[in-house]
Amino acid sequence: MVSQATARLQQNSGAAVSTILKIMVDLNAATSSGLRAATRVLDYAQRGVETEDLEVRVSDLERAADLSKSSGRFSGSDDVPTIDYDERDR
Numbered sequence: 001m002v003s004q005a006t007a008r009l010q011q012n013s014g015a016a017v018s019t020i021l022k023i024m025v026d027l028n029a030a031t032s033s034g035l036r037a038a039t040r041v042l043d044y045a046q047r048g049v050e051t052e053d054l055e056v057r058v059s060d061l062e063r064a065a066d067l068s069k070s071s072g073r074f075s076g077s078d079d080v081p082t083i084d085y086d087e088r089d090r
């Protein structure tokens with residue numbers, strides 16, 4: 001039942017985003033409504049970036065772990081590939 005509810009929310013998220021964007025640009029909407037909508041857009045955009053970044057990092061770590069396992073190396077070995085996230089392109 002929870003998975004069905006989650007699926008329905010995901011399917012309708014596009015309409016929710018459209019509604020928020022419409023309120024944000026509606027000159028007839030109360031200023032507070034437009035400001036709240038704009039804040040939501042920025043918050044959700046930031047969360048999206050953070051989520052995508054975490055997905056990349058987890059994928060990189062899983063790949064490094066698989067390489068380590070397949071080569072017979074243990075975690076902590078000096079030969080295990082490292083990933084410097086501060087230096088990579090965004």
